[in-house]
Each structure stands twice: as C-alpha cells, then as structure tokens.
Amino acid sequence: MLEQSKVNKRERSVVEWLRLRLGSRLADREGGVHAAPWQPRDNVIIGVLSPRRVKSSPPLAVVGEDTGQPESNPQSDTSPPPRVGEAASMGLDFKVRPKPGQSTISLGVDVNLAIYLEEIAPLEGQRKYHGEDFFHIKPASEDPESNSESAPGENDSLPELPARLIGSGPASPFREIDGETVAPNDAPVSAKVSKIGKGKAAKTPTTRLMSQWRRESLKLEALELECALSGEVQILSTSLSAVINEAIRAHYSRPEAMRPLRDDVRTNTMPVEALDSEAALDGQINRMLVAEFDPEPLELELAAFAQSLGNDEYLVRVTLSNVTILPQKPISQDLSAYDCQIVVHADPSAPIVPQRFELPPDQYRMESIATVAGRGTACVALGTDDGGIRSETLPIYEQMVTRPRIHRGIPELRWESLATDPFPILIAIEAAMEDYLREFEKRLREDKGTPHENELKRGRDQFADELRRFRLGRTVLANDASLEQAFRLANESFAITNQGKRFDTWRLFQLVYIVSHIPDLAARESTDPEVRDELNYADVLWFPAGGGKTEAYLGLIVTGLFYDRLRGKHAGVSAWMRFPLRMLSVQQLTRMLRVLVAAENLRDERSIGSPDDDPFALGYLVGGPGTPNALSFDNGSWWKGWDREVRNVRKGEFQEIHEKDRLVTKCPYCRAKSVVMDLDLDNIRVLHRCTNDVCGKVLPLYISDEEVFRYLPAVVVSTVDKLTGYTWFGEYTTFTHGPRYRCSKHGYFVFPRKGTCLVGRDNCPPVRGGHPAARPIKDPVPALTIQDEMHLLKEELGAFSGHYEGLIAELQRGGPSGLPSKILAASATIVQYEDQLRQVYGRRPRAFPSQGFKLGETFYVETTRNIRRVFLGVLPNYRRKADVAATVQTELARAITLLEDDPGRLAELQIPPDDWEGLPTDADVDKLLFDYEVSLGYVNSKTHGAKLDEELSFLSSALTSEGHGQLSTQVLTGQVPIPDLADAIERVEEDSLVTPRPDRLRALVGTSVVSHGVDLDRLNNLVMAGMPTTAADYIQVTARSGRTHVGLVATVYDGNAARERSLFSNFMSFHSFLDQMVTPVPVNKYAFFVADRTLPGIALALFHDMARRAAHHAPVEGVRQARDFQKWWNTYRASIDAEILQRLPLCYSMGISGVNDPGMEKELVERAVARWEQTERNTITAPAEVSKTVELFKHLPLRNFRSIDEASGFTTVIGSRDAFNALTGRATDDEDV
Template sequence: MTMNKPIASEIRDRLITELRRDLVGPHTPNEEISDRPSVQYLTGILYPAGKETEASEEDEHLGVGGDDAGDESENQVIFSQTMYPSAIGLSFAVDQNVSKLYVQVDYGIYKRSESSSGVTWKRQQITESIIIIVNKSSSVSLDHGARLEWSVQPYLHIITVTISLVNRNISPFGQQIDDDLCLFQPAIRVMAESGERPFSHRVPLGTIPDDPDLESYRLLYRDSYEFAVGHNCAVSWGDVVNENCGWLQTWIIPDYQLQMTTPNAMDGLEMSALADAPTPADITIRLQPLLDAYALWIDQQHAQISSLAPPLHPIAERHIVRCRQTLDRMRSGLRLLQSDQQIFEAFRFANRTMLLQRSYGTWAEEYRRIGSRRSSPTMAGTWRPFQIAFILLNLEGIAQPEVTDREIVDLLWFPTGGGKTEAYLGLTAFTIGLRRLRGEINGHRGDGGVTVIMRYTLRLLTTQQFQRAATLICACEYLRRRDTATWGTEPISIGLWVGAGATPNSIKGDDGAEEALKKLYSGKQLHEGNPVQMTSCPWCGEELGPRSYSIDTERERMIISCPRKECEFHSPKGRPDRSIPTLLIDEDIYHFCPTLLLATADKFARLPWKPQTMALFGKVERHCPKHGYLTSADEHPASHRTAKGEPPIPIRHCPPFLPPELIIQDELHLISGPLGTLTGLYETAIDVLCIRPGERGKAIRPKVIASTATIRRAHDQVRGLFARDVQLFPPSALNAQDSFFARSQPLDQQPGRSYVGVFAPGRSVKTALVRVYAILLQVGGELMADYGPDVADAYFTLVGYFNSLRELGGALRLVEDDIVQRMKLLSIQRKKKLREISAEDCELTSRIPSTRIPTILKQLELTGGTKGSLDVLLATNMISVGVDVPRLGLMVVNGQPKASAEYIQATSRVGRRLDAPGLVITVYNWSRPRDISHYERFLPYHEALYRHVEATSVTPFAPRARDRALHAVVIAMARLLKENWADNKSASRFDPDHPVAQRIWQQIQQRVDVVDPNNRSEVDEQIKLLIDWWVKMSDYHKSDLRYQPNPYQKSATTPVLIHPAEEERPGGSRPTLNSLREVEGQSQLFVRWEE
C-alpha cells in the first residue's frame, strides 16, 4: 500500500468529479476540444431561443415489450414542438426591507477555428457581476447574446424574486445546433451585502388536517429548510443561520451527502455473558445501565422543550410521553426476568442461540467468500442497544399473553442495514424457548407446532432471509439435541412456504420434488419448482448441490444433508434427525409443522383451497411415525404394515399444538395498495385461526411485531391490516437525527451515501443513460486498476435500478452495445486502458427464474474483476428490499420512483459498509413533471428524505375487496375451524346455525368495527348473502357439492363453491384467488380491421 492511496470515500468523490467533467465540463477553464461542445457535453447547455429538439431525440423511448407492476402510465410532457432549454433560473423570497442583491453570472462559450490539423473549439470563460434593485422587474443584457432577467412579486412582508439567465440568440431555422450561439456551463450566484442573510425559508403552503405524522415532522425536521427552487436546474445555498441563508447558487449536477445513521453502542451487552448469566441479578447488572442511560436521555430531551418555539411544545410533550411509555415497558420486561425462572431460562436460550447464529453465520459466510475455512468459529456476538431494548420491550407481551401489550403491534422503525433482522430473530428464539419450557397449556401441546410466522412480500426477500433464519434454527436444534429433557424431543425446524414457482408443492407427481431432483441429478436446468433453495449449509457454509437433497421414499419427505462429514448436520444415511432442519416442500410443511415458518404474504391465499393448512395453526389430530402429523382433512390408513412378524405401526390420536405465538411482518411498507388491502382481508381468517382460549375464557391472539425503514401513517396501515394499535420503536423525541438508539453521524467523522442528480432536457433518456453508465464503468475500472479492490471494489459493479420491466428491457441492449461503444471512445479520450464489460446474467427481476436468484446473489458477492463477478446488474423493485450485499456501492436510478419509500429502500442497497459509502446517481426524465420537480428541489428533498415518505392505503373492507375475496375468507375459516367441514366432499355440511358459523360472522363484525365501522351494515348484508348462497348451493346439490374442482378431473360438471380466478366455470361457483397479487381481472382486446 502506498502512502498516497485514497480511502473509499475519496474514490467515490473522484467518480462524481469525472461524471461532472464528462457530462457538463469543462475539463479546464480554457480547454480546446475537437468535438462540437454540444456533442462533447450532455447537459448544462443553454441553446438559442426557440430551437426545437430533433425528432431522433424526441421520439427515442427507452424500453420495449415486457410487463410489470411498475409499468403504469404516467403523465408526460407532449413531445410535439418541444424546445431545447434556453434558460435556467431560481426563485426565492427575501424580506421586504431588502433593497438590492448582488448577482454573479458565469458561463462559457466555444469559438470554432480551423487549421491544417482540423476543426477545434476553444472555450472562453465569461463572468459578469450585476447589482439588481429589488423593487421592480427588469433585465440586463450580457455578453454573447445572454440576458439576465428578474421578476419581483411583493406578498405580505416578503418579496418573491425569480432570476433567470436566458440565451437570447436566434438560431437560423432548419439548421443543426449552432454551437457558436450556445452558452455552456451556466451558473447564477445571488448574494447580499457582506454579513447579511436576506434569503428566507420557503414555508410549505399547507398541511393535511389531523395528520399526526406531519405534526411530528414539524418538530423533527425544524432545522431543514428550502430557501429556493430551481428552474431547469437545482439550487444550493450556504451560510445558514436559523431560517435565513447568505447566498444561493444554481446547480446543474447537484449532489447531497446523506448523514449515516448508525446504532449506538454500550458495554456489557455481550451475548455470551447474557447466555451464561448464573442468576437473574447478573442479567440486571448488565441491562440496567442501558435503561438508566435511556431514562437520563429522556430527561435531557424534556429539559430542552422550553427552548423550542411555543407552537412545538405540545408536539414535543407527546413525543416525550411515548418515550417514557417505551421505557416503562422495557423496565417491565427486565422485571419479568427477575420474577419468572422460565422467562429467565428462555432469555438465556435466546442469547445462546443468537451467539451461535452470529458466530457460525460469520464463519460460514467467510468460507463462502474466500473458500478456506478456519478450524472453528470465533464465538463472539454483541447486541446493539436498540436490539436488546426491543427484546425487553416485547417480553411481557410474549410471555404474559393476557396483558394489553399482547394486542399492540410493535413496529421496529430503523434505517436499512441497521440490524432489524437480529432484533426479531432474538425474539423468535425467546418465543421458541419459552414455549418449549412451558409445555402443554389448556390441552394444547407446546413442545412443537408452528411457533413463529415470518411474512415477507417478495420471493427474493424471503429466500435471502431464509438463510439467516435457518442458521438460527440450526442453533436452536443444536442445543435441543444436547438437552432433550429441557427443550423437547420434537425437532426445532424452519419451513419455507412460497409459491410453486419457487419450490414444489408436493413430493410425488410430475411437478413434485422427487421428479425435480431426478432432473437435477441428470444435469437438467429447472426454471421453476426447484427444491434446491439453499446453495450452502447454513451452519458451516459448505456448498449444497442437488446431491445434498434426497427423498426419503419410506417417509415420503425431502432430506437435506450437509456433505461435510464434520458438520453437525451431516446425515450420511438420510436420517431426518441428523439432517439440516429445513422444510421446503408444502406437503412436508403441513405434516412436520416447522417451528419457524417463513412465508410470502400472498401464499395465505391458499387457505380456502388447502384444508391441510390448518396444521400451520396447530390443528392436528393424529400422528404417523412415518408421515408426521395429520389433520381432519388428511386421508390416511389407521396403521402401516411392517416386516413379516412385526406388529403394524399404529397411527395415534394426539392433542393439537398451540397456535402460532408470534407473527413477524417484515418490510411493512410493502403491504400496501391492492396487496395490502387483500392481505388485511385475509388477516381476518389468520387472526381467528391463531386464537386460543386463555384463563377465564379470554381469547388469546398472537403477538405481532413488524419492521420497516420507511413508513408514514403507520397507525392507519396497522389498523387496516391487523385491527390493532401500533407503537413505533424507537420513538422519536425532539430531533430526527437522534433517537438515543441511533444517531446521525457528522460527515467529517463518517462519510455518508452521496446522491447525484442528472437532468438532460432535450436529450433522450437512452442518450443520458449511455453517457452516465459509460463514464462510471470506465472510471470505475481505472480506479480499480490504480488502487485495488480494498478501496475501489465498491464502485466496480454498477447496479441499474428501473421502475418497470419495459424500461429495463431497453437498457439491456444498451449494455450490450451502445455503452460498450461509448466506453471505447472514453478510453481513447482519457488515454486509459479500455475496461471490458459483460452483459451476461446482468438482470434481477420478477421474470428471472427462481432457480437463478441464488446464483446471481452469489455472483454479486464476488470481488469485481474476478471470475464470475458482475460488471452490471439491472434490477427492478425486486432488489429494493432485503438484498444485503455489503460490497455494492454504486447505483444509477432511471427516473424518480413513484414513491419515496421505494427510492429510499432501493438506494439503500448500496453503501452499506461504513468504510465504503455509496454513490447513487438519479437520471431524471425531463418529460415527466414529477422528475422535473424532484430535480429542481433536489437539495431540500434529500436533506429531509424520510419526511417525504408517502402514506400508504389499506382498505380491506372496501366494496371491491369484499367482492373479490370476502367469500374466500369465510370459506377458509369454515374449513379450518370445523373439522368435519374441512374435506373437499364436506362442502354441503355447512350449517349457518352452528356455533362455528356464528363465530365467523361475529369475528368479521368485530374486525369491521375496528377497521372500517362505516361499512358495517354493508358487510353484514354481504355476509348474509354469502351464507344464503352457500345454503342454496348445498340444498340444491346436496352431497355432490364440492369446495373446489378436482385438479385431476377435466370435467367441469361437478358443482363447486370456488374455482380459480383465471378460469371460467358455470354453475354458480365463485372465482377465487390463488395469490393475493391476482387483483385485476383480465380483459380481452379484439381488433377488427375494416377496409
């Protein structure tokens, strides 16, 4: 390493500098270039007034074909007779006492000259200073056809001023762009007399009434200001004191460095010490200082309220009350550890398993990354204060199910990459341990069954988190195997419950796991239904190939064995009790009831279709030693024959398991819109199925926790989804930058992620993307060659983010051709070695087979330039959540995403390492008004990024949602609550007067009263009509009625209650969703040609 080797943040800043030089220029103040400057540079050009864009630029759209959820149409500027930009400007407000302002205008002109060596263009810098009188609108002529114009508008006690730099040259009609008449690299700087700060904060025009979030934002972001808005440019400012600043300046390629929010740290939170604590008092000694420090911080925050503006006092007081309530709940959790031995032991179990998870997970990841293995993992793990605080906060709600905390949804609101997953994995381990210790409750077994459900929205997120959660479950099972007297004889396992596109639903059959494995053994590729979902052992990191997966034909289940003989989960003879404790096939999940179930939210649409799903809620009634647990819907012989002379294996009746104790909803912000609405409706059934009777007959619901990094109006969303109240953790106090548990770091101590805006009016999006990708890729390769991967690798792989598949489809061809050609030109201009790039395997979208995703994620982890590494990855919103590849540091966003939450989540995929801060370049589309607005307000938008997160909508009992799915919810509850109504042949047994039917009606009514009381009468009427329809179908068809069609019968004559939504079926049955993403009905389009 040389003495002058830069750090990663300096590499990042050099990329920004090179990007500006290439897109705007100049390389030197008096440069001389061979290309026309309007060709050399992309943006920052003021053209002669009235110059129309060329057709080739106007009509060239990026993207072809494809379909995607993000492909919704959007308002765009009409292209007809669109002009090249001839002006930039800014608008701002000054106090009415301000009489004059000082304006400095800078721009460059290029003069053409010819010589024997060819045509060249020489730059001339022009700088002019003007004093404007702020009492009337006026203008002044500048050099080379430029003009400075300003308009003045008095309003109450302020004056609104707009200043513009305009190119007033006239270009001859019909000719190409005359570079002699253009102004390049324009800038306007506005100041007052020395020491004055005349520019006032632009107050928002209004707020939504009764919006508590906006009230809180007034307090939390009181130091974030907007002093000006740009016109065809962005604006920066400086010398800020209170609500005024001393200067303003236009900005062609703006950038903003976001402060990194990091969790705080404290001594004494080592997992090993908490796991080995001999007494509850030892736990208190370690955790009490955290609670005391938080209490002191709250007092300090409260003391500062008097220094705030009086209108903010009530808001601040409310915030402090929430902080104290949070502290009280944490103290209650700590007291429980002192008073209940089982809770204390479960807490130690959680710490021990999390220590193993952290240690073995790091050990395995290191082996996967470098290919060599240390002899054993280093046992080390420490809680971040917010993680252990969140666990203490929820102990009472989990351990004492009849307290009010049980009914609260605790929402872990923390920036991406902060460690939310470890917090709820710790709670998962505690819940599993406590249930095993307590055993049977009110006739329900606690030694097995689904204990925790984790729900996600995207398959990529689910499969990625599955690996981390699987390591925790391996740790739990590791401890159980060594102490079955304490933790039970039932294995602790994890299940992955996702669509058939990812994993097979069954063992047997043409689409089953057995046939899929045979194809994989023979070297064939599977595009869907691949049982090989784990590519490495979660315990030791050893590679898992198809041969690591096998079918136990006797037990009819799939076994996964680590091929490394020394591994705890190596099972040479396919013994389930020694294998990796994972269940990936739906049939296995129903029969062996995984302790932790990871599922996609839309998988719960299977409830009305698959009565065996009742096993997920503990409703089992028999146990087969070979085939696992059976429900009332399972047809199974009473015994199995054995070898000659031996008694048959009996199938024994068994008590049900307790239903799930804990539901974890990750990335809550994604459960919105149509998906959120249907999820909220199906949640009616899930909630009821999870209820168990408590003492004195009180219904015990599961504890629900959720997590997100971006949400607004959480109370409304949680009420719509779960019919519960919500509490955010950590609660805000007085400032968005400090919640005690996380603080924004000063940039001079910790560089943050940099955001850069590129806006090229008059140029096609294709041209802009080619120019941006090419310079970043070429310079990234140069920096890697000069300084090596330890500082430059983060900026070697470029992640391209697109709002739709249509746009991404066009970019794929650009990477293959246009970008490569541009890079060749850059290498010549820069006199540097050309970087060779590959477009192979560079897509991560919903159209990629599930089987390819693990490979792509593994390729992303490879150091740039090594075999198999990726130069470019083009992705849609599939990457915006859950993808955690620490080495990624460079992203280009094509157009402002429709939601700020999506923008935050997507761009947070890069720069997750503290020593390699990310770089995000947004290429704005000048034909979209929203993109223009975000560019012109670039600085204030990014300065208070989380403030701009939009509220989400969840309306589960809206009329269209009820029409689409209410019948499915009623049928699901009926089939899964009443044993002899479950089987497909039992559809006619439904009795509207039975207590179960009455309970279904009452549960829906109670939920509507909480979620949407205004629709109560309409819902009552619709349920009545549903029951009448079911009764009439039963009376007419009697025992011939079925719930659903037999998939092995092609005849459509059998009367059924429900049929797949994509099919047509006569006879009064109702189309029913197989996935909660199937929201819109299909329409057919017929084209008729007429002569």
C-alpha cells in the same frame, strides 16, 4: 457530534473522485479538443441551453362561400407564420429584503458557460480516421485481386455504424440530402475505395474530411443588473452576447475553422491523395470549403424580475435564456450554451433572505434545517459564502451515519455477557432510560407554551411507555426461569452464529426491542392482565433500512423457539414470518437458517425439552411457480412432479437439472458452498444437502407447501398471499389446532387422502386401522406473527389481508389456548401507521423506537460526522433517462476498472496522508477500490433495464479489447427465478480480491425486485433511471447502497416529467426531509366490494375449521371435495349455517374495543353477512357437477391477494394522453413502466 473516521474519509475520497469523473463525463469539464465522432449535443448533457427551434404550422384553409370546401388558390396568403419554440432557460428564485423606500436593487451576476467550436482535424487526425494502411490503398484498376465483374455497388457502400446509446458513440451519422445518403463533416468513416463498375472505369479512392470540436469556456463576471422593485423585467443581452460572439467570430477567422462546403461541392469526400502532405490537405480544403463565413450569432439574455411578497420582502428571479432562433436552413454551427452556471451577488442594501418552510408541529425537530437559499429552474439553488446564491447542475447531498448511542453506565451489549447473566446489563439500560426520560421532561418544561408542546408530550409519553414495557420485560425474565433460560440461549446462539465476524453485540435498540417483547412470549403462559394485554397491540419496528431490524426480530424469534420447548410445546410453528414479495425472503432465509442451525445444536447439546421433541426447522411456504404446492404434481415451473423427478434421480440427472433451483447454496453448518438439491425417495422429501465430506448434513429446510404441513417447522417464512391457503387447504388448520394424525414416514396430516397420508396411496399404502393419532401440540398457534416490509401492505393487498387477518384471529381464538398470535411488523418507511395497523390487524397500533426530542439523536442512536451515502442529481437536457442512466453506470464501472489498473491510483485519489493509519500499501488501495466495484442500475421498466444491460455489454467488450478483462453483469427482474437472485447475491457476497476480476459480478441491473431485501456491503454505486413513484420507494431503493461503506446514489431525473423536474429543483430540501416526504399507505378494508371478494374464501376456511370438530360430524377426509361437502352441508345445514352466521361477524369486526370505528365495522359485517345469506349460501346449496368445493361459490375464492378483476380498458385521444403523461411523468419514454 462524533468525529469522522479515517476509513470514512478514505471512502468519501473515492466517492468524490467518482463524482468528479461523472462531472467530466456529463459536462465535459476537463474540456479540450474532441475528435469525431464526438458531438457536444450527444455528450454534454447537463446545464445545456439549446437554441429556439422553428416549428412549422399547418396551413389554414380558406373556405369557399358557395361550396364550403377549401379553396385551392395557391396565391391566397393563408399560411400562418412559423412558430418559435420557448427559450431554454436556467434561473434562480430568491427572497431579498431591501431598505424601506428602495425602488431598485443592484445585482452582480457571474455567468460561466461553454461553447463548442468545430475545427478541421489536423493531418494526423485525418490519417487516423482514414486508417493506418491508407498509403497502401490503390485504385481498383491497379489491384490485381480486384474482381472487375463485381456487381455495381457491391463494394462501394459506406460502412454501417451501429446505433449506440448516449456516450458510447452517436447514432448513424449519415443523413439524406436530395435522396442521397451522405455523412456530415464529423462522421468517422474509413476510406471508401470504389472498384470498377459498369464500363470498367477506374475510380479514385476517397476519404472524408474530418472535424473535431473544441470547448471554449467563457467566464462573464461582474455583470450588473438593475432590478426594479416595481415588477418590470430587466434584460441584459448586448454585453452578454458580445463576449460570446466575439469568441465565435475569432474562431471563424482562423484557417482551421470548419466552414460550409462550396456551392459546387456536394459532399465532404476528397481523394485519398489529399492526405499525402499538409500542403495537399490545405489545397483540398480550399477547393472544398468557402473561404469566408459569417457565423450565426448566439444570443443569450440575462433577465431579472422582482415581485412583492409583503412585509418589505421581494421574490427575485434571475434567468439566463438562450433566445437564439435556430435557422431553418442547415448550418454547421452548434448554437447551444453548455455547462451553464449562474452566481448572483446580493446588493448590500438588499440582502438575500433564506426561505423558511412552515413546519407542522410534529416536525419541530427539523427547525434548524428548515431553510433554503432559494429555488432553481433547471438547476438547484445553493447559497454562497458571501451571502449570494448560485446554480448547481450536479448537486450532491450527504446523508450522515447514525450509530448506537453510547450511554455512560451501560456496558457493551455483548451476546456472551447476556448469555451468562443478562440482568446487570438490563438494569443499566433501565437506569439510562430513566435518565433520558428526565431529560425529556426538562425539555418539555422549557418548551411549555410553544406550538409543538403537545407533540413533545406525545413523544414523552411514547418513551415513557417504552420504559414501562422494558421494565415489564425485565421483570418477566426475572420471574420466569424458563423464559430467562430461553433468552440466554438465544444470545448464545447469536454468539455462535457470528463467530469470527467483526461484531459481537446487539445494538441498543435491538436489545430494548427484544426485552420489551418478552411479555408477548410470557403471555402464552401468564395470566397477568398487563402481560396478556400486550397481545392486543400490533407493534411496528420503524428503523432505517440497513439498521438491523431483521436481527432484532430474529433475536425474539429464537428466544421464542427455546421458550416453546421449555414450556412443553414439543412441535409445531412458533413463529410465522411474512413478506409481501417472494423475492424479499431470499437473504432472510439464509440468515434465519444460520441462527436456526446454531440454536438447534444448542438445544440438542443442552437437552432442551424432551428427547422426542421435533428439531428446529425452517419452512418456506411460497408455492406456485416458486416452489411446489404438492410434490406429486407439476408446479408449472421447475418442479415436474414426483414421478418424473424420481426418474431424473435414477438417471443421475436431478442435481444438475435443479442446480439453479436451490434456495440455499452455502451450508449453514460448515459454511462451504457445497449444497445440492436432492430427493429422499423413502420419505418423499425434497432436500437441500451438503456434499462436503466433513459435513454431509441435510439442511433443516422444507421448501414445498406439502412438506410444511407434514413437518410443521418451528419457523415458517411465506408471502402474504399464502394466507389464502386457509381457504384452499384444510391442512392449514394445523396452524391453529395442530395435526390429527402422524405417519411414521411422512409426517403430520389432518385430513387423509384416500385413506392415507398427504403423499398419497402410490407412495404410502393405507394402513390397516388408519394412521396413529398425532401427539397433541401444546398451544399450536404461532406465538409470533411478523410482517416485514409492512409499507408494501397497501391498496388491495392490504385490504384483502385485513379481512384474512380477521379470519385468522377468529380461528386462533378457537384454538386450545384461546390466544391469538402477537402481531409484529417492521418497515423503514412509515407515516401515519396507526390507520394501517388498525385496518389490517384490528389491534391497537404502536411504533418503536420513539424519535426523541433532538434532530438526529434519540435514546437509541446519535448522528456522527461519518457519511452514509452521497446523493447526486442529474437532470439531462433532452435525453432519455434510461440512456443517461446507462452512461452514468458505464462511466462508474469503467472509472473504477481503469483506476484499479492505474499504477498511480493512490496519487489519483488524492487521499491525504493523515487519512491513513500508516503508510498505505497497494493492498490497502486494492481493498478500498474493491468495495466500489459493484454498481446497480435501478430501472422502473424491463425495457429500460435492457438498455442498461446492452450498454454494459458494449463496455464489457471494450474493456476486454483494451486488456482490462470482461465486466460480468446480471439483470434481475420479477421474472428471474429465486435461485438466480440468490446466486447473484451470493456471488457478490463471496467474491474477493482472490477471485479473478473478470469472474467477479460487478454490475447489476434491477427492477423493483431488488428494492427490498438485497443487502450487500459491496453494492455502493447505485444509479437510478428516474424517480420511483413514492418517497418510500426511493428510500427503500437507495438504501441498497452505502450499507457499510460510503455509498454513491446517482439519480437521473426525467426532464420531460414535471414531477421529476420539481424534485430536482428541490433536491436539497427533498433529501433533507426525505423521511417526512413519505406518504401514508392507502388501505381501505371497508371498500364496498372487498367483502364480496373475500367472503367465499373466509366461509370455506370456516368450513375447514368446523370439519375438525366432532360435533359437526364432518367427513374424515374433510370438505375439500364438492361431493363430500354438499353431503355434509345438506345433512347438517342448520347447525353449520348457524355457526357461520355467528362467526362471520367475528371475522369482519375485531374484538378489541376502541380500535376501529364501530359504524364502519358494523356496515362491513352487514355486507359480508348479506353476501352470505343472499348469494353464496344459495349457490353452494344448489347441486353442481364440479369436483372441488371452491368451485361451488359464485365467485371463486381468492387464490392470492392480487386476484382483482381485470380493469376495464378505455382510451384517450393522443393529445390528452400526452398531457397526462407530461404532468404525471408516466411513460415519458414511450415505453412500458
């Protein structure tokens, strides 16, 4: 394993310093004395064992014999005794192996804990909380400015304290006693100066007696527990509680101990004169508080229990419990045990045996880490160096960095080298792959006969196929001069795009991936069966988040762009990238634009293709509220329709109005942040234009659906839902057949709109004789279809998508080349991907890269000693997860801010001198801390997000008042416009040490919208307010941290949710097996009613496709309008229906044998055809007074893949609901999720 770098060591030191700060904040491990309003129950939130509370029970009614009604005899003893809550416990379960015949084992137990004791604040503290000016306060009768006629109670009310989140001050400290609001001893209240009320009697100014809390840390070592192996519970309580209660009694024997009020004292108020001197204060205290106080004892139990497991092994449980029963009367003590820790030393005659997981054969690589020391309750169990076991309430897990594996004989994979001559590098990689395959074969021989032999064979076969495909790709490159040139130009484009950056090479898996898929591009021209067969596979790129998946498929896309131009495809879409969510595409949009601009410049300089070929451009096909569908109309969001926006341009207001609607703000040409949104009034276009004087270029970006149809950009980025556009827009047929016409000013189109192009008659009057025919596009079907974040294609989204993918495959087979697109997918979290790929795409499933035969090492990567991210677990005691997450995020933000301003910050971090390359300077430390300024609070509901945002606002105000400047924050939810998300990303990317710190974006709060596609090097502190519902979601979210620098992920678990308590108890094993915890994606395209929902849309898409063919005599303007469609349908119904019946089965069943179950496919086809014949065919035939063809169907075709019927509501009784929530962990905070 490669050694840890110095940079990584320094960053780990920062993370460790932050961890210690959180430990101090959450467990008060620095201890000391805390002045009011600090309360232990509000601030010490881990490792807490609270006393048992008495719960009152409702009285039992005695039913009268005659009336059947409850008797009202007050003397009848029908009330049950009060119920006592369960004891709060912390425990360790572990396995031991005693000697044969042994009946007991001796366990040595160390218990560390803290108790908090309340003291009277000294005179200085009393004066501080009273206020610096108290000596100047006089009785109201002596105040010349006082208004003796003021209304009663107008000025004598206590100051109102704001309710605050945990850790930033308690909720209002006042409580009601006998109808009067009073404050407890620790309430921080300034003097209450009363004025003359009725009768004009003077009142003496008063203040309150303040208290403080002192932590008493106790270590109870070498406690002996004799644990019988017969199953009896052994309890140790006397010696344990004696030490604790001795400390409590000693405290209350001291005069500074806070004691209860005397019986004749109603509240803890006292005259201000009591603060004149020590003697005056002592005298007042003696008059207010009882002289002697017998404190309540704090009772702890240490218990041990052993259970036989067979094979001479026993499961032992050691538990520390707080069995104190909290008195029903109010007391002034805190009877909780805080920051509890247990250490168990094993009996030498019965050693603790690590517990081993039973692994399935496909996880044979994990055998070396498949053990745990034990399991904790309300803690995490960890082994000790002496063979014992201990509890940990703030566990950490370090995830290591994997890096591209270095093979002898493979030179650096530099873009410039590959642009010059790729074959020496490719030949070297092929030779290394052959060597690795021989290593695989050797391991297979060594493990012959083992349970995992078949898994090894499968792994060997997968890698052998990768070698075959790579060799095929290299051969195709050598045999196709155009493809070789395209590959070299793509590498040159990446070299240009990344000039000035710290990297100039591919990672090994990226280059192997690109070359292995070169045959997918060659298949558009080649007739070689092996090459063509690659189109029958759906390939998923499976690599950890942040590992470079996006760049890998971008490299293939750019190669495809050049190849299309070189083979004569002068226009049209070459690659279609799809994302499940619109927010996912923001950063990818910027990345793609940068490399696309470089590629287009090269194409122009090298005269690739013909002079009149369309330039490379990018289309953003999202529509709806994100971007306009049609420019003429209001999209219901920021776009108000063409005419109104033109008026904004002429008034000079357009750019300002739409400043936040820009998808791109930084110019990909000159890199200046100078992009504005503008209109091209002649060509009816929405532009992103650079305003830099030395640049001034228009970005090759089309952001409306209409413009994508009109200009057919080489790369289209869209959401998955836009596949329903095949139903709603006949212009989608350009993606399979190309356009019919071309307007000289407004681009391509298929079906005229009132005799003219897509912009309409108002902007483009009809041309006599019609617009000229468009030049036929060679192979208009996109060569590549790339589905990113494939794991999100699940449930109804995956099922609906699967049906529409079948439609698209059928439409593409009817295109000029007869070839479908190559299906590629990418994900960081997949398991059992085969079924998902088969159902969604109907092609043979395949994953890349193979996983090798060693843990942490494959042909492509190896594990280093560098740390990628540190996971930290927090299980709060009786606290809302959102409140504690707010505490954690604000503590991280405050800690870094104060450390940056600390002149002794280098000494504070305690970074060893050897971890620096030289003598560190202030600038070195500033840069180190700069990478830890940005934190993200991830929440599962907007309500929780509001809590975090509120607490960050409080912190910002506090930092400002302390002279540290404000904390700039931003909340990102699904309702945030795309430009706002892009702006937040860009701010973090562009901020530097030169940017004034108050202007730097340093805190984010986000929902699932930030869980994908937000890749920021400086986002290294991540706080999770509870666990996401799946391990895949957890992996995706936590991957936002630690992409370049060591990241810290602090997860606040929900203590009220059984699932999250279990995940915390298994913290170490969960993170060790994180990838294995991912569950299969649920997709069922065969669900009974799915075909009913998709059939109308698929049928209408087929109508649009048939309207392109002269043989069907369709109206020239297509069949979008109901009157045009019904006239066409009624005239040619027999031939149209015959073709529909022929093509529907091809849409619902895939043409590649052996992919899906034939019986399931047959049943699905029968349901779809039956729906057509029995319902929809008759519905569209009946005369109807509707304007659009989509309205003719019984069920309106899907607008998107989330258009499912609204679920029927039903309710449960409160008890059942609470039980369900407790078991599932849902809505445990009584808030939306």
